Amino acid sequence: MSGHTDMVLVNDEGIRIDGRRVDEKRPIRIEAGVLKNADGSCYLEIGKNKVLCAVYGPRECRPRHLQDPTKAIIQCKYNMQAYSVNDRKRPGTDRRSVEISKLIAEALSSVVQLELYPRASIDVYVEILQANAGTRCAGLTAASVALADAGIPMRDVVPAIACGKADGNVLLDLNKEEDNYGQADVPLAIVPSTDEIVLLQMDGNMTREEFEHGLDMAFKAAHEVNEIQKDALRRRYTEISKKEGDSDE
Amino acid sequence: MSNYVISQIKRDHLMNLLAEGRREDGRQLDEIRKITVETGIIESAEGSARIRLGNTDVIAGVKVIPGAPYMDAPGDGVLTTGAELIPLAHESFEPGPPSEEAIELARVVDRGIRESGMIDVKQLCIKEGEEIWMVFIDIYALDYDGNLFDASNLAAVCALKTAIVPWKQYGKSKVEGDKVTEMDDVPMPVTCLPISVTECKIGNDLIVDPNFDEEAISTARLTITTDNNGNFRAMQKGGKGSITRGDLSLCLDRAVEIGKQIREIIG
Amino acid sequence: MEKRNARRTREIVVPGDVLGDSEEYRTGENAYESDGKIRALMMGLKTYTGDAVGVIPMGGCYMPVTGDTVIGIITDVGPSNWMLDINAPYPAPLHVSEVPWKVEFGDTSRFLTVGDVVLLKVLMVDEAKKISVTMKDSGLRKIEGGQLIEIAHSKISRVIGKSGSMIQMLKNMTDCRIFVGQNGRIWIDGDDENVEVAAEAVRIIEAEARSANLTDRVREYIEKKLPQSEGGDDEEESE
Secondary structure, eight states: OOOOOSOOSBOTTSBBTTSOBTTOOOOEEEEEOOOSSSSEEEEEEETTEEEEEEEEEEEEOSSGGGOBTTBOEEEEEEEEOTTSSSSOOOSSOOHHHHHHHHHHHHHHHTTBOGGGSTTEEEEEEEEEEEOSSOHHHHHHHHHHHHHHHTTOOBSOOOOEEEEEEETTEEEESOOHHHHHHSSEEEEEEEETTTTEEEEEOOEEOOOHHHHHHHHHHHHHHHHHHHHHHHHHHHHHHHHHTTTOOSSOO | OTTOOOOHHHHHHHHHHHHTTOOTTSOOTTOOOOEEEEESOOTTSSEEEEEEETTEEEEEEEEEEEEOOOTTSTTOOEEEEEEEOOTTSOTTOOSSSOOHHHHHHHHHHHHHHHHTTOBOGGGGEEETTTEEEEEEEEEEEEEOSSOHHHHHHHHHHHHHHTOEEOTTTTTOEEEETTEEEEOOOEEOOBOOOOEEEEEEEETTEEEESOOHHHHHHOSEEEEEEEOTTSOEEEEEEESSSOOOHHHHHHHHHHHHHHHHHHHHHHO | OOOTTEEEEEEEEOTTOEEEETTTOEEOTTEEEETTEEEESSSEEEEEETTEEEEEESOOOOOOOTTOEEEEEEEEEOSSEEEEEOSSSSOEEEEGGGSSSOOOTTOGGGTOOTTOEEEEEEEEEOTTOOEEEEOOSTTOOEEOSSEEEEOOGGGHHHHHOGGGHHHHHHHHHHTOEEEEOTTSEEEEESSHHHHHHHHHHHHHHHHTTTOTTHHHHHHHHHHHHSOOSSOOOOOOOOO
16 A cells, blocks of 8 residues: 555556456455365465465364363464565564454354354464465455365355555455555455455545445455355365265165 | 374284285385376466375475575575475474474475585576575475475475576676676576485385375384486485384385486476 | 254255245254344255254264264373373363273273274263263273274264164175274274275265165175175174
8 A cells, every 4th residue: 555656557448457347356266175184175266366275173272271161262374475475475474464364263253153162273274375465355265165164163154355446446356566556455354144244454545435335346246256155165065975876775 | 293193003004014015005115106296386486386295285486586695605596495384284283483393304305406406506696796596495285194205305396497587577687797698587507306205114114105194103214315317415314213224225226216207207 | 863854955055055934944953043044054965854944064073972982092191081082173081980990090001002992982071062981881992903994974874874784784794893983983803805895895985975876886896895605694793
């Protein structure tokens, strides 16, 4: 939100540098059940973002002092791999990844039936293989799919997408240039069946009107992302049961 | 790796099979698992590769960035290798700074690449004494079913083999005295393919490319890296048990033979 | 294990999918009601049981239920109890008073030690999901030899089959001792070659759990691998 550029991010016809319209999200591909060891997993691409997510658990909570005697906790580790960005990222946690991990865990906690597993931990690992703006949304979207793939009871599958503003236009799903040189970024995650908001951040500068317009676009897009998530999960199931015949003998 | 309990029944079963010269997945004692290689998968990296060695799955990315040389080698590019055993890959891997296992892994892979002279670091000089290319190799385990050493070695080698040096992208020209040469992005200057072959000792047997269960019941591990000529370039013995001179001799023979096989697979 | 009268549809549902109207149906297993709609809590197959609609899950972790017979692996030894991994989210303690031997305080590891495998019964699971297990019941003991395999616990009912038909056939045809734990672990013991055939048969059952004529297919597989000459009739213990 801070940089300046002479680049035209949105042209007079309302077309963005990657050819998208203002209300168009980047192409998304989701695959569930991509890892062997994890209890649930997901690979997701949105535009140039590539994300791998694994879920382990519910399992004994470590470290023990974090145990909750009444319900499970979700522990998330969001990690950007060293080569995921143009300038190599130094491995290890930084303040940004700690914050994102916390927000993802909290968003997921509002849909998972945590009270079924007192004292346990559900561990969510989000690895960013390639980053191009919007990785927290991509990570959360993948994490929800991985949780469902792990067979964890949850009331809905959470999709996430950002809206924002660049060259004075309200945009859906900012790419890296729009994120760097635009005027606002608003990542959003919802529970599709109720339209509750479970993740919301904003930085930049937007009027009330622009913000509402952006949210409308993001809500609509989030529902579309949710369909892609559910489709990935159904495909996974079909794969597992592809050899299965009609019914019991 | 740490505090993972393998059942006595599993242990006995594997030992009984080995006593008949067999392994649980049907392999010969000196047979490696199926290798699949994908390269060029990460666009933000100058080189990348994902290797599947059976169910072990490893990704490596190479970043090539201009930087300052070391004073004792003012005209040489700099190689750095890191590895992380991220908890995504196995229930026994814990979050946090690299464990001693991860550091050993990175150093063994690094040694093979460095000592074999796989990368001609002289060609990574931008201006002697001032600027050179720094090559960062970062390795992440994605799914762990044993033998991360060979999987990581392969991922690093395949990522380097397909990497570019981004002269043009960074607007760098080669400066040699008064001569300034404009450069295109060029392939990484690769001279040979160092291939490591890891074996584990279980009872009195040595098995090549151990899987998770085999590693768990083994007492010692030996990794041997060879170059294209079959010469030895790096070795590492690990584990709390010992190996005999005879064991070593067998491992050396196999490392040369299997190194040849693997070099044919990855081309 | 499936309920009687459960009608399984072919419809795959994922969390959040609407299963029906709460005016028309009751909320079945792995489902929840919200705002007049019944929705899925898990990925699986939509199922009607009586007037309820719910989901038969396709996966998820094993949650112990009082009375389950399970196979545990000792992961730690204390002065008055052992800690076991029973494939559940929680470790299961086995107290010295719940074993068939008289164990002096501090003498536990002489009886069972880390890595040992035991047949157990789940004694109790309390509200906080604290588990206790026992070895004091007929047939419960430490097991050695043979092979221990692990499959998805949701497929265990198929390995057992209707009134134990599948497991009985496996035992008869392979002449193996087979113990099926509700926690997805199966112990098979017998002649080496037969154990391998039985283990492979179990993996076939797991992979094709919902196939038609599964019993026939498994029988064909075993017949091909182990031509039945005399064929043992019966074997001891199982679930």
